[in-house]
Amino acid sequence: MAELSNHLMALTVVAYLLAMVCYAGEYAFGKRSHVGRAAARPAVKKQLVGAGAPVSDTVDAELPPPPDDTRVKEDKWGNIIARLAVAINGVGLLLHFGALLTRSIAAGRPPWGNMYEYILAATFVASVIWMAVVLRRPAVRHLGLFATLGLVLLLGLDGMVAYTPVGPLVPALNSYWFYIHVSTIILASGIFLIGAVPAAMFLVRNGWDEGKRSFPYSLGRHVGSAATLERLTFRLHAFAFPLFTFGALIAGPIWAEASWGRYWNWDPKEVWAFISWVVYAAYLHARSTPSVKRNVATWLAILGFGTMLMNLFGVNLFFGGLHSYANAGGM
Amino acid sequence: MTIVEERPAPAAAPPPRRTNPVLALLRNSWRQLTSMRTALVLLFLLAVAAIPGSVFPQRPVDPEKVSQYYTAHPDLAPWLDRLGIFGVYGSPWFAAIYLCLFASLIGCVVPRLRDLVRSLLMTPPDAPRRFERLPQHAELPETQTTAADIARIMRRHRFRTVVREREDGGWTVSGEKGYLKEAGNLLFHISMMVVLVGVGFGHWYGWHGNRILVGGQDQGFCNSVTQYDDSSLGSRVQPSDLPDFCLNLNSFQATYQSNGQAKTFNATVSVTQDNGKAQTRNFTVNHPLRLKHANVHLLGHGFAPILRYTDRYGVSQTKVVPFLPIDVMATSEGAAQFPDVNIDPKTNKRNPDLQIGFEGRYLPTASSTGGATSVYPGENAPALFLTAYRGDLGLDVGIPGSVYSLDQSEIASGALKNVSGAQPHELKPGQTWTLDDGTKLEFLGTRPFATLAIRYDPAQRLVLIGAVTGLLGLMLSLGLHRRRVWFRALPGSGDETGGNLLVAGGLPRTDYPGFGDEFNALVKAAEEGKP
Ligand code: HEM
Numbered sequence: 001m002a003e004l005s006n007h008l009m010a011l012t013v014v015a016y017l018l019a020m021v022c023y024a025g026e027y028a029f030g031k032r033s034h035v036g037r038a039a040a041r042p043a044v045k046k047q048l049v050g051a052g053a054p055v056s057d058t059v060d061a062e063l064p065p066p067p068d069d070t071r072v073k074e075d076k077w078g079n080i081i082a083r084l085a086v087a088i089n090g091v092g093l094l095l096h097f098g099a100l101l102t103r104s105i106a107a108g109r110p111p112w113g114n115m116y117e118y119i120l121a122a123t124f125v126a127s128v129i130w131m132a133v134v135l136r137r138p139a140v141r142h143l144g145l146f147a148t149l150g151l152v153l154l155l156g157l158d159g160m161v162a163y164t165p166v167g168p169l170v171p172a173l174n175s176y177w178f179y180i181h182v183s184t185i186i187l188a189s190g191i192f193l194i195g196a197v198p199a200a201m202f203l204v205r206n207g208w209d210e211g212k213r214s215f216p217y218s219l220g221r222h223v224g225s226a227a228t229l230e231r232l233t234f235r236l237h238a239f240a241f242p243l244f245t246f247g248a249l250i251a252g253p254i255w256a257e258a259s260w261g262r263y264w265n266w267d268p269k270e271v272w273a274f275i276s277w278v279v280y281a282a283y284l285h286a287r288s289t290p291s292v293k294r295n296v297a298t299w300l301a302i303l304g305f306g307t308m309l310m311n312l313f314g315v316n317l318f319f320g321g322l323h324s325y326a327n328a329g330g331m
Numbered sequence: 332m333t334i335v336e337e338r339p340a341p342a343a344a345p346p347p348r349r350t351n352p353v354l355a356l357l358r359n360s361w362r363q364l365t366s367m368r369t370a371l372v373l374l375f376l377l378a379v380a381a382i383p384g385s386v387f388p389q390r391p392v393d394p395e396k397v398s399q400y401y402t403a404h405p406d407l408a409p410w411l412d413r414l415g416i417f418g419v420y421g422s423p424w425f426a427a428i429y430l431c432l433f434a435s436l437i438g439c440v441v442p443r444l445r446d447l448v449r450s451l452l453m454t455p456p457d458a459p460r461r462f463e464r465l466p467q468h469a470e471l472p473e474t475q476t477t478a479a480d481i482a483r484i485m486r487r488h489r490f491r492t493v494v495r496e497r498e499d500g501g502w503t504v505s506g507e508k509g510y511l512k513e514a515g516n517l518l519f520h521i522s523m524m525v526v527l528v529g530v531g532f533g534h535w536y537g538w539h540g541n542r543i544l545v546g547g548q549d550q551g552f553c554n555s556v557t558q559y560d561d562s563s564l565g566s567r568v569q570p571s572d573l574p575d576f577c578l579n580l581n582s583f584q585a586t587y588q589s590n591g592q593a594k595t596f597n598a599t600v601s602v603t604q605d606n607g608k609a610q611t612r613n614f615t616v617n618h619p620l621r622l623k624h625a626n627v628h629l630l631g632h633g634f635a636p637i638l639r640y641t642d643r644y645g646v647s648q649t650k651v652v653p654f655l656p657i658d659v660m661a662t663s664e665g666a667a668q669f670p671d672v673n674i675d676p677k678t679n680k681r682n683p684d685l686q687i688g689f690e691g692r693y694l695p696t697a698s699s700t701g702g703a704t705s706v707y708p709g710e711n712a713p714a715l716f717l718t719a720y721r722g723d724l725g726l727d728v729g730i731p732g733s734v735y736s737l738d739q740s741e742i743a744s745g746a747l748k749n750v751s752g753a754q755p756h757e758l759k760p761g762q763t764w765t766l767d768d769g770t771k772l773e774f775l776g777t778r779p780f781a782t783l784a785i786r787y788d789p790a791q792r793l794v795l796i797g798a799v800t801g802l803l804g805l806m807l808s809l810g811l812h813r814r815r816v817w818f819r820a821l822p823g824s825g826d827e828t829g830g831n832l833l834v835a836g837g838l839p840r841t842d843y844p845g846f847g848d849e850f851n852a853l854v855k856a857a858e859e860g861k862p
Contacts, residue, residue: 231842242802245802260628263791263794274381291368
């Protein structure tokens with residue numbers, strides 16, 4: 001079963017890679033495609049009511065039909081590739097689920113007993129959220145290239161630096177608060193991770209709209225309108241933040257109190273969770289401070305993403321501490 | 332995100348008055364401090380300031396690592412120490428940041444609380460003159476719907492509603508909804524203050540201590556500062572404030588996976604509180620023993636070999652000495668010291684050159700090939716490997732040394748000599764070892780020991796309550812939306828035609844994608860005249 005899980009994990013990465021290639025194909029082909037132009041169109045209403053006003057998402061879809069036949073043909077190709085991309089992405093998601101499920105069966109417990117499993121689960125959440133977003137709002141489909149790129153990188157790193165063979169939980173992890181703690185943090189992390197994609201693309205798109213044409217900004221041409229991206233960024237972060245608050249700052253300390261006697265120990269994982277929390281709080285703050293520009297606020301979200309990565313990979317690699325439960329036997 | 336600032340416009344500037352420059356400076360600083368931008372900068376600083384605490388060892392967390400750092404970087408360490416790098420979260424600069432943040436928070440919350448109460452007391456404001464400027468507006472076809480109908484509809488949708496009739500027969504209905512958003516936001520920020528206060532109180536009035544508790548009636552522990560291996564009391568706690576209880580470790584069970592990974596632990600103790608009757612209680616990792624005003628947490632466990640030494644005059648002494656595990660397979664290191672031996676009954680004088688000490692390792696499962704480490708954490712093939720030393724143990728100097736090793740400086744100076752050769756001597760339980768001078772050491776077996784952390788934090792519950800209400804506030808704040816809706820009947824429209832000409836306008840005061848739908852539903856209900 002553990003073997004199977006490893007194979008499925010490898011296949012997941014392959015599927016995401018393929019999906020990424022297809023998204024990239026659509027990105028190139030779909031220049032004049034329906035969605036591409038919808039995305040490239042500046043949000044007209046933005047100026048009207050000011051950023052952050054409730055521009056209905058349907059704006060992007062209300063477009064006149066393509067005027068001539070050659071374009072229809074190209075649209076067709078772009079669309080086919082795009083459908084294929086989403087379909088392969090979906091297959092990847094199923095494989096991802098399979099990897100998680102088999103791992104869990106092999107270990108006889110939920111799949112989040114060590115960093116490897118934790119990242120596997122968090123990326124799964126990220127992938128699910130991405131799927132939900134792309135199915136509900138085709139206008140942001142162009143983000144697929146970057147979403148799958150992120151998934152491939154994270155899963156690749158997970159397999160390379162964090163891989164741990166299947167093992168039972170050490171007694172300290174055998175607590176239902178631990179399950180609550182880890183599952184909510186995984187959920188929140190997954191959402192934060194995927195939230196960085198629209199955040200980054202908003203910054204790129206914003207640069208494009210300001211007339212920047214050099215490399216990262218040139219990517220901004222085909223992603224959805226700046227306002228759509230910004231709002232998606234906010235919605236994802238606003239959803240993940242209370243979850244993270246509960247998982248990291250309530251359930252975690254409750255469990256720590258029962259286990260170590262202190263609800264807060266300032267060990268490196270806790271320090272970085274605290275830092276992430278403060279940075280994301282700063283993002284939410286900045287976003288609702290009228291005098292702070294949206295792109296400044298969004299940089300804070302990107303910074304938050306950096307701190308999450310630090311917690312996923314950096315802390316385990318560099319610092320150790322009470323939370324280094326990847327190694328066996330410690331109480 | 333507030334789209335239209337609803338705050339009352341500042342009153343016309345009062346005629347310039349000569350104010351005290353100090354007061355003016357203070358007022359300006361306070362205004363700066365309580366601005367949201369400052370709060371943002373302070374939040375950011377707080378995040379940055381927390382980083383060194385994860386990079387450098389922290390004294391309250393792991394004093395051992397700090398000393399290691401001192402030996403590794405003898406030049407740098409004292410400087411870092413002066414900057415508070417080894418105790419970031421208790422350092423003045425860290426405190427400065429969060430205290431500023433909370434001053435800012437108070438300065439921010441108080442006026443907003445006042446505004447919220449005021450807006451709750453006031454009725455929703457009258458409609459703006461022109462609806463076309465609002466993000467949502469609609470003109471309704473002529474209807475029979477009256478002001479009362481619309482007010483009923485709005486109230487059914489839980490808007491706070493007020494009807495204003497004008498002399499000319501026109502009327503407006505104003506509704507506002509989502510006050511809980513602001514209330515939730517305030518609840519969140521106030522809860523943050525509660526948490527900080529709780530953490531502070533915990534530091535003042537809490538205490539904790541660590542203790543290794545060896546099994547057996549003769550090894551019991553009663554709660555007092557001197558009985559701890561190490562302890563720390565909050566600044567408002569006196570040693571006499573510690574609650575009264577005694578513990579005896581009756582038994583300790585551990586089970587392991589075949590690969591040696593720990594599966595379960597279970598400690599059974601007898602407890603006496605306030606001189607009451609002894610009770611037998613179980614506890615384990617994650618399930619502490621909760622006593623009155625103290626919690627006993629199981630942090631680790633190990634083995635304490637029982638050693639009987641018989642000296643030249645035939646006098647025996649028995650000691651139970653805990654050996655500390657150094658790896659996951661419970662390879663354990665420790666030392667047994669016998670300072671009061673080889674006392675000549677004639678002179679009754681202790682000879683400092685004839686003290687005896689043993690140092691070495693205990694392996695709960697020694698490998699058949701004779702490695703220096705244990706291969707399994709349970710006692711499957713226990714073996715004790717000891718080196719014997721005779722001479723001055725150096726215990727009389729009065730400097731408390733570690734009880735888990737002999738005084739290395741005494742060995743270096745030659746005052747304490749190895750008398751058993753370079754190879755440690757192996758002892759199985761029950762075996763006796765006769766030393767070069769005819770004295771004997773018997774290894775009688777082992778007893779388990781438990782490493783306990785005993786803690787009390789009286790503000791713990793307050794912190795938890797603060798955190799939970801904070802979360803609740805956060806959810807209200809992020810999940811709800813404040814918005815206003817108005818309906819207006821154009822003046823005189825109802826007179827001859829019998830129908831009303833209505834216009835409607837809507838203003839979401841925060842980013843709220845669903846507002847358009849809600850507004851349209853309200854307009855539709857108003858058109859039909861029924862909710
Ligand atoms: C302990 C420090 C603080 C933390 C962790 C914190 C956190 C947050 C969070 C997460 C939000 C987002 C909730 C939402 O958007 O509805 C928020 C909103 C807000 N905070 Fe803070 N905050 C802190 C300090 C402050 C201070 C010092 C001020 C005042 C200067 C302040 C003023 C505000 C305001 C006005 C909002 C509402 C913004 C809106 O209308 O959406 N906060 N805060």
